[in-house]
Amino acid sequence: xxxxxxxxxxxxxxxxxxxxxxxKPLLILDGNVLDVYQxxxxxxxxxxxxVRLTDYLYYFFKDRGYEAIVxxxxxxxxxxxxxxxxxxxxGGMVQAEPYSGTxxxxxxxxxxxxxxxxxxxxxxxxxxxxxxxxxxxxRYISSPDNLTQEEVDSFSGLVRxxxxxxxxxxxxxxxxxxxxxxxxNKLNDLPPWFYLQxxxxxxxxxxxxxxxxxxxxxxxxxxxxxxxxDIYEADRPAYEKDxxxxxxxxxxFVALTEGMSFTELNGLRKLCKKERLHIHEMSTVVDLYxxxxxxxxxxxxxxxxxxxxxxxxxxxxxxxxAAQSKTLDIVKRAITGLSGLQGSSHGRPKGVLFFAxxxxxxxxxxxxxxxxxxxxxxxxxxxxxxxxxxxxxxxxKLLGAP
Numbered sequence: 001x002x003x004x005x006x007x008x009x010x011x012x013x014x015x016x017x018x019x020x021x022x023x024k025p026l027l028i029l030d031g032n033v034l035d036v037y038q039x040x041x042x043x044x045x046x047x048x049x050x051v052r053l054t055d056y057l058y059y060f061f062k063d064r065g066y067e068a069i070v071x072x073x074x075x076x077x078x079x080x081x082x083x084x085x086x087x088x089x090x091g092g093m094v095q096a097e098p099y100s101g102t103x104x105x106x107x108x109x110x111x112x113x114x115x116x117x118x119x120x121x122x123x124x125x126x127x128x129x130x131x132x133x134x135x136x137x138x139r140y141i142s143s144p145d146n147l148t149q150e151e152v153d154s155f156s157g158l159v160r161x162x163x164x165x166x167x168x169x170x171x172x173x174x175x176x177x178x179x180x181x182x183x184x185n186k187l188n189d190l191p192p193w194f195y196l197q198x199x200x201x202x203x204x205x206x207x208x209x210x211x212x213x214x215x216x217x218x219x220x221x222x223x224x225x226x227x228x229x230d231i232y233e234a235d236r237p238a239y240e241k242d243x244x245x246x247x248x249x250x251x252x253f254v255a256l257t258e259g260m261s262f263t264e265l266n267g268l269r270k271l272c273k274k275e276r277l278h279i280h281e282m283s284t285v286v287d288l289y290x291x292x293x294x295x296x297x298x299x300x301x302x303x304x305x306x307x308x309x310x311x312x313x314x315x316x317x318x319x320x321x322a323a324q325s326k327t328l329d330i331v332k333r334a335i336t337g338l339s340g341l342q343g344s345s346h347g348r349p350k351g352v353l354f355f356a357x358x359x360x361x362x363x364x365x366x367x368x369x370x371x372x373x374x375x376x377x378x379x380x381x382x383x384x385x386x387x388x389x390x391x392x393x394x395x396x397k398l399l400g401a402p
Contacts, residue, residue: 009040009212009213009215009216010040010041011037011040011210011213012210013029013204013205013206013207014040014060016202016204017029017060017204018060018064020202020204021061021064021177021179022177023177023202024177024200024201024202025123025162025165025177025178025179025180025200026162026179026180026181026182026195026198026200026201026202027179027180027181027182027201027202027203027204028181028182028183028184028187028190028195028201028202028203028204029053029181029182029183029184029203029204029206030183030184030185030186030187030189030203030204030205030206031185031186031205031206031207032206032207032208032261033053033183033184033185033206034053034185034263035053035206035208035261035262035263036050036051036052036053036262036263036266037050037051037052037053037056037262038050038209038213038216038217038262039051039056039059040216041063043059043062043063044059044062044063045059048216048220048221048222050262050266053183053206054071054081054133054135055081055082057069057131057133057181058071058080058082058083059082061131061179062083064176065129065170065174065176066129066130066131066176067089067128067129067130068086068089068090068093068122068128068129068130068131069083069086069130069131069133070086070087070090070130070131070132070133071132071133071134071135072105072107072115072119072132072133072134072135073134073135073136073139074106074107074136074139074140075136076102077099077102077103077104077105077115078090078091078096078102078103078105078115078118078132079101079102079103084101087101087102087103089128090103090122090130091103093121093122093125093127093128093130094117094118094121094122095121096113096118103118105118107140107154108140108150108151108153108154111157114154116154116157116158116161117157119132119134119157119158119161119180120157120158120160120161120164122178123161123162123164123165123166123178123180124161124164124165124166124178125166125178126166126167126168126169126178127168128168129168129170129176129178130168130178130179131178131179131181132179132180132181133181133182133183134180134181134182134183135183136183137182137183137184137189137190138184138185138186138189138190140154141191144188144189144190144191144192147191151191152191155190155191155194158180158194159194159198161180162180162198162200162201163200165177165178165180165200166178187203208259208260208261209260209261209262209265211254211258213262214254214257214258214260214265215250215254217262217265218250218253218254219247219250222269223250225269225273226268226269226272226273226282227272227273227277227278227279228273228276231276231277231278231279232279235278235279235280236279239279246279249279249280249282249283250282252282252283253282253283253286256283256286257286264289267289268285268286268289271285271288271289272285275288305373306328306331306332306335306373307332309328309331309373310324310325310328312369312372312373313327313328313366313369316365316369317362317365317366317369318362319361319362320361320362320366323355323362323366324366326353327353327366327370330351330352330353331351331370331373331374333351334350334351353367353370355367364383367381367383368381384398
């Protein structure tokens with residue numbers, strides 16, 4: 001994917017939210033709902049801003065012209081941290097007084113003053129286009145398979161509110177649906193009869209950031225934020241002359257972060273900057289984040305010493321200048337982080353050397369010398385005599401008995 005396409009990519013769940021908010025009065029968001037998200041378009045906030053899901057939904061619906069956007073959870077009642085004034089507008093619609101920027105209401109409360117009754121009144125009016133986002137819905141009930149009568153009545157009240165939901169029209173004759181958005185960790189945290197065979201409901205799964213979303217984060221304007229300013233300014237000129245190398249570094253990072261959330265990607269960004277890593281070292285932060293500090297002999301290597309390694313090869317191996325030169329070229333690329341980036345596979349070793357020739361030409365001695373130069377000891381060279389594995393069952397020496 002080019003940088004331009006990465007910038008223009010809009011997540012599937014965002015597109016579904018845009019589509020079905022015009023059709024269904026109930027939208028259920030489930031899956032990766034505790035993450036933060038990168039806002040993909042220019043609107044009430046700058047494109048590329050990273051925000052929580054509730055803030056994301058606020059800006060999403062505000063950009064679509066909704067006049068009242070409120071959130072609900074069992075701990076706070078009705079609220080809006082982005083624009084508290086909207087709570088007052090909502091309170092006027094449902095005949096409730098805001099209390100310190102919120103409206104206190106229990107999900108399983110009284111029929112006239114509980115949260116479900118307020119949702120019903122807000123969805124049934126047609127004067128103000130309204131979105132109610134019920135957050136942390138997985139915690140509203142103890143078990144979807146063993147509901148109390150009070151819990152059954154509460155969800156039944158929501159079903160009735162959806163049946164009575166009306167559309168609104170503004171002064172420009174733009175029609176909008178009054179919406180109820182329910183956020184749950186898993187869809188089956190809710191009573192099945194609430195959403196199954198319910199023509200008013202649409203479930204939208206939010207997954208971990210796709211490859212395209214991670215590319216947009218890394219290959220867009222946020223890339224420089226992964227590095228300390230002085231390090232980025234020092235490294236940038238070299239990669240401006242060789243953009244292909246920069247693209248390979250970014251591609252490797254994108255591949256290694258598959259399955260990670262935006263919260264984890266943000267952690268990688270902060271860690272990369274804190275550790276003052278250079279651009280070519282960017283991918284090493286993934287192992288540091290996953291496994292903590294581990295000794296890495298490759299980081300202790302001195303490129304200047306490697307440049308003098310040809311002398312040590314000549315002392316131990318005679319008559320193989322071409323093989324020695326090629327070996328050192330691969331080692332230098334491995335140390336500078338320019339190996340293992342080709343192709344679609346990102347699990348390749350730092351370098352592969354294949355020494356071929358008759359006995360006595362220096363193959364084993366070259367390998368031992370390389371191990372001593374890189375890791376300080378010949379013992380780092382592990383030798384397997386393949387003649388010992390000629391029998392069909394001899395592989396058990398390596399793999400173990402079945």
